[in-house]
Amino acid sequence: MTRKVRLFVAALSLLALILPAGGALAAKPIVIGAPLSTAFLYGWDAERAMKLAVEEINAAGGVKVGNEKRPLELDVIDTRDLEPGVPVSEALLAVEKLILEKDADFIVGGPVRSEAALAAMALLAKHKKISILTTGALTPKYHAVVGKHPEKFKYLFRISGEAKWMVLGELVPCLLDIGKQFKLDKLYIMVQDVAHARTGGKILKKVMSKKGWKVLADPVVYPTGATDFSMGLLDAKKKGAQVIIIWMDMPESAILLKQWYDMKVPALPFGTIIAAAEQPGFWKATDGKGQFCLANVVNAGNAPSSATPWTMKFVKAYEKKYGMEPEGYGTSSSYMAIYVLKDAIERAGSLDPDKVVAAMKKTDLMGVYGRIRFDPKTNQIIPSLDPKEGAVGTVFQWQKGKRVVVFPPKIATGKILLPPWMKAGK
Amino acid sequence: MDIIIYGIINSATLALMALGFTLVYGVSRLPNFAHGALYVLAGYICWILLHKVGLPYVLAAALSLAFVAAVGGAMYSFILVRIRGMSISEIIASYAIGLAILEGLRWGGLKGGTFTLDYFVEGSVDIAGVSVDYQRILVVILGTLLVGLLYFFVNRTRLGLALKGMAQDERAALTLGIDSDRMAVASMALGSLSAAVAALILLPLGSIVVEAGYHVLIMAVAVCIVGGLGSWTGAILAAFVIGFAQILTTAYLGAHFSVVVALMAIILTLILRPSGLFGKQKELEERV
Numbered sequence: 001m002t003r004k005v006r007l008f009v010a011a012l013s014l015l016a017l018i019l020p021a022g023g024a025l026a027a028k029p030i031v032i033g034a035p036l037s038t039a040f041l042y043g044w045d046a047e048r049a050m051k052l053a054v055e056e057i058n059a060a061g062g063v064k065v066g067n068e069k070r071p072l073e074l075d076v077i078d079t080r081d082l083e084p085g086v087p088v089s090e091a092l093l094a095v096e097k098l099i100l101e102k103d104a105d106f107i108v109g110g111p112v113r114s115e116a117a118l119a120a121m122a123l124l125a126k127h128k129k130i131s132i133l134t135t136g137a138l139t140p141k142y143h144a145v146v147g148k149h150p151e152k153f154k155y156l157f158r159i160s161g162e163a164k165w166m167v168l169g170e171l172v173p174c175l176l177d178i179g180k181q182f183k184l185d186k187l188y189i190m191v192q193d194v195a196h197a198r199t200g201g202k203i204l205k206k207v208m209s210k211k212g213w214k215v216l217a218d219p220v221v222y223p224t225g226a227t228d229f230s231m232g233l234l235d236a237k238k239k240g241a242q243v244i245i246i247w248m249d250m251p252e253s254a255i256l257l258k259q260w261y262d263m264k265v266p267a268l269p270f271g272t273i274i275a276a277a278e279q280p281g282f283w284k285a286t287d288g289k290g291q292f293c294l295a296n297v298v299n300a301g302n303a304p305s306s307a308t309p310w311t312m313k314f315v316k317a318y319e320k321k322y323g324m325e326p327e328g329y330g331t332s333s334s335y336m337a338i339y340v341l342k343d344a345i346e347r348a349g350s351l352d353p354d355k356v357v358a359a360m361k362k363t364d365l366m367g368v369y370g371r372i373r374f375d376p377k378t379n380q381i382i383p384s385l386d387p388k389e390g391a392v393g394t395v396f397q398w399q400k401g402k403r404v405v406v407f408p409p410k411i412a413t414g415k416i417l418l419p420p421w422m423k424a425g426k
Numbered sequence: 427m428d429i430i431i432y433g434i435i436n437s438a439t440l441a442l443m444a445l446g447f448t449l450v451y452g453v454s455r456l457p458n459f460a461h462g463a464l465y466v467l468a469g470y471i472c473w474i475l476l477h478k479v480g481l482p483y484v485l486a487a488a489l490s491l492a493f494v495a496a497v498g499g500a501m502y503s504f505i506l507v508r509i510r511g512m513s514i515s516e517i518i519a520s521y522a523i524g525l526a527i528l529e530g531l532r533w534g535g536l537k538g539g540t541f542t543l544d545y546f547v548e549g550s551v552d553i554a555g556v557s558v559d560y561q562r563i564l565v566v567i568l569g570t571l572l573v574g575l576l577y578f579f580v581n582r583t584r585l586g587l588a589l590k591g592m593a594q595d596e597r598a599a600l601t602l603g604i605d606s607d608r609m610a611v612a613s614m615a616l617g618s619l620s621a622a623v624a625a626l627i628l629l630p631l632g633s634i635v636v637e638a639g640y641h642v643l644i645m646a647v648a649v650c651i652v653g654g655l656g657s658w659t660g661a662i663l664a665a666f667v668i669g670f671a672q673i674l675t676t677a678y679l680g681a682h683f684s685v686v687v688a689l690m691a692i693i694l695t696l697i698l699r700p701s702g703l704f705g706k707q708k709e710l711e712e713r714v
Contacts, residue, residue: 039537084637193682223685227632227640228436231676234428234556251539255632262550262559276495276633281540285633 030072030351032338033104035120037082037136041275042249045327046109046135046334047076052321063342072338075102081113082136082249084225091116092123099127105351108337112136112330114195118144124250128353130360132337133158135330136249137271138196138298140164143380150377152333154357157379159340159372160333161298161393163200165383169295170270170393171245172207173385174407176284178243178268182418185212188192188241188267189219190232190256192248200272216241222248229256241267242422246415249275254286261289266422271295273320276300278328283401290398292419300369300387300394300411301397303403307387307394307411314368323400325403332368333344340365342374367391371396386410427554429673435562437669438569439628444649444661445572446620453589456506457517458498461621462643466536467527468622469634473541482515483544498618499611503682505606506614514673515672528639539633546630556670561630568627573662576620589613591628593656648688652695654705663703667691 034050036043054072057063062071077098079091091111098104107129111117117137124131133142133156140162146153179185187208191201201219209215216239220232233256236244244260244267246253254276260269269292271277277295300307304315304325314335318326326332344359345351364373370387374380384390385408395407397416404414447461458464468490475486501523509515547560580586591599592609600606621642632638648668653660668691672684695702 039532041538044537085640171574215506221680221682223639223682226681226685227638227641228432228439229681230432230435231428231673232681234432235677238581251633251635251637254539254542258631259559263557264550264563276539279540281538285540285542287544 027062027068027070029071030065030106030345031073031075031102031104032341033098033102033107034074034076034109035079035091035098035107035111036076036109037080037091038076038078039080040082040112040249040251041279041328042136042330043078043082043110046112046330048322049318049326049331049335050074050076050108050338052318053335056317057338057342063350064346065122068403070341075104076109077102079116081111081116084165084223084250088113088116088119092120095120095123099123099129101292104129106341106356107131108341109134109334110136112144114139115144118145118195121156124156128155130155130342130356131157134160134208134334134337138166139199140165141195141199143375143378146380147375147378154379155353157360157374158382159337159374159381159391160330161383161391162380163196164203166296166393167200167203167206168273169383169385170209170395170407171204171270174395175208175213175243175270176211177272177407178416179213181416184242184268185214186240186242186267187213187215187245188217188236188239188243189245190229190236190247191219191221191245192225192226192250192253193221194249197249197273199248201245204245204272209233219247224250225252226250226253227252229259230263233259233263235418236267237263237265240273241265243268243270246271246274249273249416251264251276253277254282254290257293258286258289261286261291264421266419268416268422269293270331273298273329277327277398280327280403283398288401291400292398292417294395294397294406294416295403296329296393296395298393300334300392301335302326302328302330302407303394305394305405305411305413307392308366310366310368314386316419335370336367336369339367369393428556429670429677431553431556431558432644433666433673435558435566437666438566440645440649440669441662441665442565442572442624442628444646444653444665445576445624446617447643447646448650448653448656448658448661449576449620450613450617451650452658453616454608454610455656456614457513457520458503458617459502459517459521459643460501460527461646462639462641463524463527464494464498464618464621465625465642466531466634466636466639467497468625469543469629469638470531470536470541472626473543473565473634476543481703487626490626491619494616494622495619498621499615501618502607502611502614507610510607510610517588524639524643528636532636536634536636539635541634542632543626543630543634543664565627565631572620572623573658576616579616579659583591585612589616645688648692650702652691652702654702657702657704660702661702664691667703675691 004137023265058071062069077094081091114137192199205215323415348359370392373382382390396403396405449592450458472490475481545561550559649664653664671688675684
């Protein structure tokens with residue numbers, strides 16, 4: 001082959017490589033607006049995961065809308081709704097800005113705080129914007145409202161978990177397992193003063209009392225930003241608590257665990273939601289004082305496990321891009337939301353909200369955290385303890401610096417351990 | 427017993443948080459609303475020097491203290507000096523500087539709860555059946571020591587006496603050759619240093635987060651208003667009143683009510699005794 005022919009072939013190959021992607025990149029992008037509280041774990045991890053999904057999809061040629069391939073564009077706005085003292089109206093303004101100024105085709109992510117997510121429902125419905133809630137907001141009221149007014153709120157989906165399932169479907173069975181294994185039955189509940197935590201705490205108290213556990217007090221409610229938990233921990237110790245449920249999304253929950261360790265409270269700390277303990281950096285930050293803390297990261301894939309073939313693929317891709325494992329709740333669900341949206345748009349062949357909604361409702365794909373389907377009435381992802389049946393959660397325990405998945409049993413990679421200053425019951 | 431022990435710890439914590447604020451106001455009549463931001467800045471600088479630069483703790487702590495004291499002095503020299511005497515402008519300007527520092531830190535990557543400083547001493551001890559960790563005991567000891575040191579400095583050193591003179595009567599101090607602006611720079615630097623010392627003692631108990639800046643500012647303002655602006659004795663007494671009120675509220679009413687204690691204390695003080703427990707300013711104005 002002469003040099004000229006070789007050059008010609010090389011140029012042709014290069015063009016062939018560039019053209020499909022180039023075609024997609026030249027087309028008008030599909031704008032995904034992401035309202036997130038970016039200064040907090042549930043915001044920045046969601047942003048990172050969405051960026052990863054968008055990059056992967058664009059690198060593979062974009063989203064097929066009818067006969068056209070279009071790239072995705074992510075527009076993130078800081079809602080600040082997880083910050084103490086920031087009014088809900090700030091988050092609403094952020095969502096409105098995404099819709100009116102940024103011309104977002106879809107809203108994915110938040111608002112992150114339950115109160116803000118609930119307040120944004122009317123706004124999203126008014127503008128007929130398909131929204132997929134992926135992080136933060138866990139209040140069962142969200143999908144209950146969608147179920148009550150299915151026509152008005154048909155554009156609103158949630159692909160992450162919700163408090164009711166987390167309590168009844170995951171936390172209660174996990175606690176009963178712990179109770180059976182170590183003969184423990186005394187529970188103390190500490191929650192943050194936010195809608196999902198208060199609701200979750202109340203439900204848990206009621207259910208565990210019915211299951212024969214002694215719930216030692218009403219859930220102790222701490223204001224967002226609380227920095228001292230000594231009185232609650234002393235009370236738990238005095239009353240003989242064996243498991244302490246912690247439901248807090250504020251970073252200050254790390255202080256609670258440090259105090260728990262320093263006081264050597266003989267009770268297993270179980271973070272139904274405990275943002276501080278979810279992150280891989282938690283171990284180093286607490287100098288190992290978080291050992292034995294259990295944490296629910298809501299969806300599989302937020303900590304390494306082999307829930308589905310896609311789980312570790314996602315974990316490794318995240319690690320490659322950001323130099324760390326997925327950090328906590330909101331990561332895998334935000335990543336999956338972009339893929340679910342792509343899938344729905346391609347099946348609808350259009351960006352028309354009504355057509356995409358119809359396609360979204362028919363979603364059935366094996367994702368990072370199991371089979372992804374939405375409840376036809378409430379648009380809430382269908383949960384399960386088996387990844388083949390639905391979206392599975394993950395409870396891990398900090399053991400020697402590693403996040404070891406201990407629940408649900410189908411994806412567990414290790415067993416629960418008790419701290420050395422705590423004995424199993426009789 | 428747990429209420430007494432943790433009440434003392436909480437009060438010492440509040441006193442440490444408020445000391446720098448009351449010092450600056452007491453000496454220079456400058457309401458330093460960047461106080462909370464300087465507190466967080468000290469912790470973050472120390473963390474960077476420890477974990478990114480790799481300095482030993484003592485050096486990192488000393489450098490962060492010096493840096494924050496310098497920032498405090500520079501704040502007065504370059505910004506606050508221009509609006510000296512205009513109280514509202516001083517509040518707005520210092521608050522704006524604080525906001526810029528805190529939001530700048532957030533923008534620069536201070537997010538989440540993984541930025542922490544190590545305890546000085548690990549472990550805990552049982553006092554009358556109540557478990558207390560050594561770091562919290564140190565908070566009380568170091569807090570008392572800091573108050574003593576500052577008292578000695580203000581009452582026994584030339585610079586301290588000059589600062590005291592400025593606080594008592596600025597005009598008379600000027601006639602005696604004391605430079606008002608230099609004293610204001612010194613008080614700002616000293617107040618910022620106190621905020622930084624408080625940060626290095628208190629932050630190991632939790633994490634270095636931007637929100638701590640706002641929390642510390644609110645607590646410092648509450649302590650100073652209740653105690654009487656500029657009064658040291660008042661500030662310490664107010665720290666104990668609010669500290670114990672918070673612990674009692676947590677124990678008997680619920681932890682989520684503790685957040686309103688400081689704010690309620692401000693409101694009640696302003697209604698019942700606007701000059702605070704040991705404040706003189708408002709009383710004199712009212713009499714005139």
